[in-house]
Amino acid sequence: MTPAAPSPAPLPGAPFVSYRHGQLMVEDVALADLARAHGTPLFVYSSAAIGHALAAYQRGLAGRDALICYAVKANSSLAILKLLADAGCGFDIVSGGELERALAVGAAPEKIIFSGIGKTRQEMRRALEAGVGCFNVESLAELDVLSEVAQGCGRVAPVSIRVNPNVDARTHPYISTGLKGNKFGIAHEQALAAYRRAASLPGLRVAGIDCHIGSQITEPAPYLEAMDRVLDLVAAIEAAGIPIHHIDFGGGLGIDYGGTDDPSLPPPADALWSALLARLDARGFGNRKVVIEPGRSLVGNAGVCVTEVLYIKPGEQKNFCIVDAAMNDLPRPALYQAFHRIEPLAAPAPGAPAVIYDVVGPVCESGDWLGRDRALAVAPGEHLAVLSAGAYCMAMASNYNTRPRAAEVLVSGAEARLVRRREGVQDLFRDELA
Numbered sequence: 001m002t003p004a005a006p007s008p009a010p011l012p013g014a015p016f017v018s019y020r021h022g023q024l025m026v027e028d029v030a031l032a033d034l035a036r037a038h039g040t041p042l043f044v045y046s047s048a049a050i051g052h053a054l055a056a057y058q059r060g061l062a063g064r065d066a067l068i069c070y071a072v073k074a075n076s077s078l079a080i081l082k083l084l085a086d087a088g089c090g091f092d093i094v095s096g097g098e099l100e101r102a103l104a105v106g107a108a109p110e111k112i113i114f115s116g117i118g119k120t121r122q123e124m125r126r127a128l129e130a131g132v133g134c135f136n137v138e139s140l141a142e143l144d145v146l147s148e149v150a151q152g153c154g155r156v157a158p159v160s161i162r163v164n165p166n167v168d169a170r171t172h173p174y175i176s177t178g179l180k181g182n183k184f185g186i187a188h189e190q191a192l193a194a195y196r197r198a199a200s201l202p203g204l205r206v207a208g209i210d211c212h213i214g215s216q217i218t219e220p221a222p223y224l225e226a227m228d229r230v231l232d233l234v235a236a237i238e239a240a241g242i243p244i245h246h247i248d249f250g251g252g253l254g255i256d257y258g259g260t261d262d263p264s265l266p267p268p269a270d271a272l273w274s275a276l277l278a279r280l281d282a283r284g285f286g287n288r289k290v291v292i293e294p295g296r297s298l299v300g301n302a303g304v305c306v307t308e309v310l311y312i313k314p315g316e317q318k319n320f321c322i323v324d325a326a327m328n329d330l331p332r333p334a335l336y337q338a339f340h341r342i343e344p345l346a347a348p349a350p351g352a353p354a355v356i357y358d359v360v361g362p363v364c365e366s367g368d369w370l371g372r373d374r375a376l377a378v379a380p381g382e383h384l385a386v387l388s389a390g391a392y393c394m395a396m397a398s399n400y401n402t403r404p405r406a407a408e409v410l411v412s413g414a415e416a417r418l419v420r421r422r423e424g425v426q427d428l429f430r431d432e433l434a
């Protein structure tokens with residue numbers, strides 16, 4: 001046993017996630033009260049934290065012709081989408097399903113950007129009928145199909161081509177997308193030819209250019225490099241007589257997950273964007289409309305996942321703290337060996353003896369862990385919070401092991417609203433035939 005070391009401050013999500021009188025709070029609501037009222041596992045989001053993260057982007061882009069299109073994939077819960085739509089955001093979508101979600105919360109269709117490498121004809125048709133603002137096209141074959149589909153429904157599809165700038169985002173290989181070996185985008189060298197083709201197709205209208213180099217990026221350098229490469233292309237494309245109205249720089253800005261072994265902290269969104277806009281100005285493109293597609297950096301640190309400790313299982317090599325949340329609720333550790341801080345809802349008394357645990361879920365896989373080698377002073381029946389759980393957690397949750405998905409609560413000040421009911425077991429096999 002080791003003494004429970006005080007957690008290194010500050011908590012990711014602070015000041016919206018904080019201890020008050022020994023109780024872990026989201027804004028002015030004690031998580032223990034929410035766990036009692038709604039059960040666990042439970043996702044809880046701070047609307048003020050989302051507003052705060054969005055404000056940094058808005059400050060950074062103030063005075064510019066800019067559109068912030070929230071990447072729906074990061075957290076597609078309707079309450080989160082509604083909050084961002086009401087705050088003026090557009091949306092970056094990658095499926096017909098995400099389109100319906102955005103429309104369901106009243107998103108302005110012209111502020112929706114349709115990304116993704118595998119759009120079906122049906123998805124294209126629906127998006128054209130809805131009047132989305134732009135299709136980010138990722139292959140020559142897709143250009144042809146989109147033109148055909150648009151003609152078929154008597155529309156002209158606004159398009160950007162997603163170019164692959166061949167820039168190393170220096171992030172986890174699974175979430176790095178701007179290198180040559182990735183499946184995304186059209187190679188820099190082929191971009192001009194692709195634009196010529198797009199401009200010649202009757203169902204298309206060239207609107208802009210797009211790039212996205214990866215996710216959880218913690219340095220400005222890859223963005224600046226990608227921007228330079230994209231601007232070189234804009235110059236070449238315009239010299240060929242094809243005007244580029246907007247430049248979409250994608251998403252990708254990382255968040256601080258609070259890992260002590262990872263010293264690289266992402267820059268704040270406003271600082272990043274002042275640097276990027278300075279480069280845009282210096283290159284003579286300062287008056288161009290800018291579109292961005294942030295996901296994680298808007299919602300990641302606004303959410304926590306509350307879980308109950310079921311069992312403590314001491315072992316010869318490892319001690320296990322078995323909790324009721326699992327890889328189906330929170331797949332990032334299993335998928336990317338991702339680090340999330342795990343904190344007790346009730347702060348331990350100073351000097352309380354702690355044990356080093358692997359925090360694991362009930363799913364039948366060794367990969368089902370939420371945190372490794374964590375010093376915790378906890379007992380069954382007590383609760384923990386997995387922090388930085390606002391992005392790519394609930395949105396990637398599955399029903400593996402026939403586990404219903406968690407409930408979600410949105411907090412605003414002292415008010416907490418259930419925004420997704422816990423899934424019922426019957427919901428899981430309602431559409432099946434025995």
Ligand code: LLP
Pocket residue numbers: 071074092115116175212214215216250251252253293294295296297332336391392
């Ligand atoms: N735009 C495009 C075209 C994207 O592919 C993505 C993310 C974004 C925007 C938003 O990126 P963000 O700002 O959230 O970094 N599941 C992984 C992350 C996958 C990101 C996929 N694309 C994770 O949990 O780390």
